[in-house]
Amino acid sequence: MRASEDPKDDLTVTPPKTWAAGVPGVRHAMEYSLAQAGPRRTALTLLSLNQTEGIDCPGCAWPDPQHRHKNEYCENGAKHVSDEATTRRVTREFFAEHSVAELDARSDLWLNQQGRLTEPMVKRPGATHYEPIGWDDALGLVADGLNALDSPDEAMFYTSGRLANEAAFLLQLFSRAYGTNNLPDCSNMCHESSGSGLGETLGIGKGTVSLDDIHHSDLVFVVGQNPGTNHPRMLSALEETKANGGRVIAVNPLPEAGLMRFKNPQKPRGVIGKGTVIADQFLKIRPGGDLALFQMLNRLLLDAEDAAPGEVLDHDYIAAHTTGYDEFADHARTITWEHVLEATGLSRSEIEAVHRQVLASGSVIVCWAMGLTQHKHGVPTIREIVNFLLLRGNLGRPGAGVCPVRGHSNVQGDRTMGIWERVPEVFLDALAAEFDFEPPRHHGVDSVAGVRAMRDGKASVFMGVAGNFVRAMSDSDVTEAALRSCSLTVQISTKLNRSHTVCGETALILPTLGRSDRDVQAAGEQFVTVEDSMSEVHQSRGRLTPASPHLLSEVAIISRLARRTLGEGGAIPWEDFEQDYALVRDRIARVVPGFEDFNERVAVPGGFRLPNPVNSGVFPTPSGKAVFTSNDRTWLETPPGHLVLQSLRSHDQWNTIPYAMDDRYRGIHDARRIVMVNPADLADLGIEDQSLVDIVSIWTDGTERRAEGFRVVGYPAARGSAASYYPETNVLVPLDSVAEISNTPTSKGVIVRLEPRAEP
Template identity: 75%
Template structure:
């Protein structure tokens, strides 16, 4: 284990050609190298050999599904999962001495990379009004302070309770129960910023906010679309599923503004063909689409399918499915037939011939799955785009049957479980009624604030207390300067965290750091050793049990922190919530969940079985809980983004060496970028038109219809095969460019994949 760095890593950019394949032996080497720099060989082995195994530790890195018990590798993890779990298991520690040495002002100048590398938080800390240093505080005093602020508010709606998808089902359920017993639905979460558009679109068209496919469906599809996602870096274990699908005969169409390594070829490091051979080709067709062009693409495909049916009646569309299981087809078809090829090609950057070749792939395929991620959701028309994808699936009956369906690929390991547990500011009355009947109090019914609206409310002084459970809200949120100003406007900010991050440096008048157990650690409570549960992207709920000794004897679990806070804030009321029992035995939480959440009946017994529980998806049972009682065809429109001459459309993205907002190094080896994150990737033809060249220093300046200048300073230009007219740069460094008011229609999700910018040359 290496000591934490005292100084920031030095920016020293070198650029090599982008990789044309993902994983292989280098993935193993890099995973072990990072892991052994964080912790001991013994703890590395314990983590890795139990990760994603039955009764082991669920990887906190992403929400990809595990193979069925009996079909898992002994090493069932990816490079980034190995890095993430050992980043949490690090033997580096932050003590009170660290905070005496470093003021909040000093820490605010540091990068999240440096902050994260300092190690695990070990005791509660407080920054008091007028002070610029955190200092130790006892758990009793910390929770009394937070509870006192909550009780002193004029209205429960002056507090927000934010959570990240890293938390367990049990902690998420307790958090939403506490917030609603307290009297508010202000429950923003990270999904507001990643897959909110998916939830709205799928609810409207299919009656469920979740994907419809299983891992087995993916293995047996004939055709798989990968749209607006980068599995090689963000969901690496998906590559193993795609490899299996290819071996079973599937074809894959990748649609993305960048030709990512994981979309091109996969060398499975657990197979000889991936170590000494060439591995498997992933994309049979790669569509180099412009950012935001996906709605136009799928509408063009739908027009082509309708025209193919006209030419060969009864052979293309699934008329029985459309007649019996859908509504709105005629209106949709009339609209789709009017799609203009001039508009389609201008918006997508693709030729008609490229799109027609994809149509031919569709016509040869009986079972089709569409996978997508934030390259779809983080656009102004994210919801209409996903609705158009649903139209595409409905036309040929590719829903509710094996090997076909909709697959939103989520990031955080339990972000879907959070929603199942009630973390949403707009939970339906059916859930709130079940809470009322189970706990004996009537939850508030008015919708609460999501992430964007919470920032606005803090900025305007309407929110006085911010409680964040996991995550790095300040860095994940848009419009960094506005978000920071809003947080500093709070009376108290508190974060339940395992490690230090940028959000701890942006404080209210009073600020608390409440250190918690990580998922890798043993969780002993009065009722014995506990386990928690999580839900993956494919609606499978299973256990996770930590194996390591806690980083500090002063750590509390998330459940314990929230239960103790609830007791101090609410006293004996309202209703019949037994917070002490919840803290002592998480099984009592699951007992109550089993009577509230459909599909989780007999929760404790069923989740203990190998593989856990797969929640029922009504779509796969032919049930559509929509306004019409059927799957809904929709009419969707788009407009070509208004990008003035001399400007580019910027998308933010993660590097390969990064987990959500936290970079692990300054490298992004798949893209050939090493030693710096302050880079902007631009197509060489666009650079020529802008009279720029690789290595030029620029400021990236956002263009929006207000008078605020949004500027990301000191970036180096890297020629890169981005789609023409677009650029790419790393998140969260470029969140400063995303206007708070630039949100997706309907879902209110920030549009981090569609920012109009100009590049201003900086003279040395």
């Protein structure tokens, strides 16, 4: 445990909020923005945020509405872009003053608050401090390190979803031209289960709905998701659902303010009124119980059809567009109430009430996030949701479909651009034809396999393009040791983070432009593009003077590194790509399906939407049809005296980076090392509220994983569950505890016990 993360004695707990946003949301956003960026930079960023020719908010991947407000952003989006637009700077003098060991003892909050990186820095073998290095020398070090490896597969190129399409396309092109498919990314840790489940059943690993579908759906499920913190602009869409007569069912182990009531600060009733009730029904489900819930909903639909033949299921749709129905139906009829009630912690009356709402709804959408995907049975859960929608033809028509809500602003776009260790052969064929080289055909490593490779000495060069891998990844002690064993680690970053202090023998920090920075190259001012959760592709154009004249764009860094590593010449015009991003988009248009005439289409205000064949009744599966699946009955069973822990964000946090020590919607103030547990469970365990405990996880390898010094907070969570913040609790998630098929860390389903700890 780092000294700067010691438990604080000034923890204050207040009652959880029962509504989100409103005037307090505006006030908190403005206070943080002005403190970080000042009035002028705040105005420049926020007034262009999510506008058609402005800055795409890096805070999440929620789509922009067709008709936009002048202030088209949420509290956390404003905080995120202002955090990037900060006037604070990390200079060479800073690194001379602080050793790597000293920085590693600091908290994630402190590291982030130091400001923007300003020039390339290197930590040489045996050195205690980072020191300045020129760009040519820095890129030469990386190229030499890569070219010295016995095999290209001893290197890996990690990406965060902050990376825009142009840089993502070039990174995967460089990696494959170099000779490896080792392209782990943040999707491996979050929505990989969504892609796996949807790809198997529908033939494409993306959502099918649009914002208009959300607005006009009869019934929207919001499952395993906290939009009030993680995707606040989704609340505006759900508000419109309600205004149009639709209903919302929320399914989550914790009651979250944004799922209860939303006060839209852009409307009078959100400022002086009561706002809008979001969830018509809230199911406080046990972590991991969602599979059993949808299995029972499917059983109830089959029973209803048996009682009223031809009136419940869409038999025409099932016959024309699906396969596997009979096997699925036989299996679904084996689901029992005894199993479902134990797995979910819900009552029969609650589930039957949901069933009645489903029967009354002509169109249904199911939205979800990591509360589903980061479980051992995350993929079967998503397959069961597809079963649920197929039964009544709720795919490919207005107001209906699947909606995995992604966090990073371009995580979906990065995958579309080829950031994937298992990219399809057809993509590699197109790449080979366009650039006249033979890309590697064997699969690379994902994030979990990448840590294993570094740990086992099979990989020794790690390059992270954006992101904070060491704090995003599970099993913190193992991950940190793996990175420290590398001969070379390279981080392309905008701000200081833990991945700069947990580093290899030689370590480089390469500072890059942020989304809010103006990007001027030889051909003039450039823009980049992103793809949101609903497959809308549009521009993002920075507005601010860069934090330092020594920053390079991600496109420039990758292009220059490719030239240094691969040599000049060849069929890939790296220098041209750096000078004019339109040339990159021309090549994307010839390689990636759906991007034909890319430059022309993205020039239209608002961009364009990529086609989803499911919405045309086309399913790119082996059978050409959507697939019903039969999923085993399973849930997390805990030994006596244990709980199921889920890790989550605080409200004042973006991914791995906290902005403050508060979580005001949940009533937690001035502390992060806390664990929320139902008061009845605390009574059963004999643990007092706000007492000090260690959290110890249980796993099959016999290794004790312990997160020390957490304050217990009595909270109205689902019985048998606990919740705490990441990245502090990542240490409890075993590297080998992963979702079936997708290999995603099971950060929402960790079996733990709480051990009382003496007060300091």
